[in-house]
Amino acid sequence: MTLSPRQRRSSSARRVRTTPHPALQEQPKTHTQEKEKGQDVLQNIQQLGQTNIPQQLSENGIHTITIIGQIEGHITLPPQNKTTKYEHIIPQLVAIEQNPKIQGLLVILNTVGGDVEAGLAIAEMIDTLTKPSVTLVLGGGHSIGVPIAVSSDYSFITETATMTIHPIRLTGLVIGVPQTYEYLDKMQDRVIKFVTSHSRITKEKFRQVMFCTNQLARDIGTVMVGKDAVDDGLIDEVGGLGQAIAKLQSLIKARESKGGSTDALDSDAP
Template identity: 25%
Template sequence: MTDQNQWQNQAWGTGQPQGAPAVPGASPAASPLQGQQAQPQPQARPTYAAPQPAYAAPVAPAPAPKRRGWIVGLAAVLAFFILGAASIASCTAVMTSSVGAFSYESSSWADTVTGDTVGVINIDGTIQYDGTTSSPEGLKAQLDAAEQNPHIKAVVLRVNSGGGVATAGEEMSRYVRDFSKPVVVSCASLDASAAYMISSQADYIYTAETSAVGSIGVIMSVTDLSGLYEKLGISVDNITSADAKDAGGGNRPLTEEERAWYQAQVDQINDVFIKTVADGRAMTEDEVRALANGLTYTGIDAVENGLADEIGTLEQAVAKACELAGIPDADTVHLQSSTSDLSRLLDIMGEQNEDTTTRALKELEDRVGLE
């Protein structure tokens, strides 16, 4: 689901979700939630996410490179930002930070092709608002470019993602659904949660036998640090306009009424997820709900239960895209990785050569207009 510290209207609206059930046992006068629009805290943002299986040994960390004083200072600022964002957003990997919208690279790939072409767009990593092709704004830019270019006859989405922010997944699924040319998905190792919500809108889905597919469901993480604060002798006094304004703020546990409120929102968003998949896969909502246990399926099982169409490779997905577009064959254009400024900065901090680091940071400084 960019202002990352705000819940997005697509998922939440500006107050109580439509159709959210009333909390049992709460009288109108006693409810701490009346008289205000519910504004959940960033700690309680719902997400679609799934763990990713891996067959690999841990990689030993690289030795820390030498850096000049200003580079160390920049690293310290970055570390402060990351730690601050992590403490605010809880310990959930799919929570996103409070940076503004990042830039995405130009879609010139779609403007230079000639002849019948299939465009391949990568959706890789967390679904969020960061400007890459794993974000609504980045994906839309590439789909719009492909839509407007008469030589691009179809698009293949190469998906390798465990999910992310619910609203971002919803928006991206709409862009795929409304795209006028054929869309074929090629699942890599993981196509789960918000990523699968997007994939479900394609015309055809290929998966590997060992891919992890599905994980239909919603999670909302609320961190309670009150016990830790007590041990450290820290007290927090919140001055609020309503009793529930600090719900999910981390300095106290949720009340039963607040928990029921958030559960109603999670259930409502899950219903949106299920309906989206049902519409995209030509299944009934009951059929999808029976599969919506929050877990992933192997590619083999996904083909059997209807979440995917066929076991196959990226090359087969391209061939299928040609078939759906009514062309015998086509050139293939792979979109270059679209990288956010934050991702670029993190890459820079791992550089081993001081001169390379300095030069790369200078390029980034020029790019974002730092003084």
């Protein structure tokens, strides 16, 4: 199927009709036939560069979430952006917590940042999961990707992946009064507090790298490459997919041995 560039764009609802269009009044087909499934996967690869990851769910108990592109929050971003929509990730995390077949969560990050509130919401949700979670930073985990990267039980970064830490700033009309700067400082403190309480990096060190002036050409801040993030205490270990899955499986086993698995909880229920 050939699609125009406009059709290839993805975005969220800006104008929604309350009544279905006549051409769309039919229910979607259930993808039961193998041929249709194959076509769907092919289309997903063509459109999104990804396949249907949760199909692995029942086999190993590990659920994978990919956080890519911009983390889209309260504002729908224009179609040239690849986005991760928080209104889909948040209920997905609820389902992961409740689904007895899911034993652990692997979060793969390759994000350029995005909405502060959405990013912090996802980070808090991952942090408060009772099931083991591991994050893996591939490519980049920048800006608001940093709190998400440190929110899991254990974090990995690949050798070549980078994490940019730079100050939050306001866009649009800015009123030049002290309250504006205080608000900005409060927003920044929310991030700093979360990151420093979920990793080994100290507040002083995090602020130091955030306001560094000799690292970036167009900005202030620091780019941490792989091992730098581990040395500074932001990420737990340098590693890739194999290490991340092995660590998650060991965390799942440790939880099961303590009787903390979902099955064990179910058996305790009256």
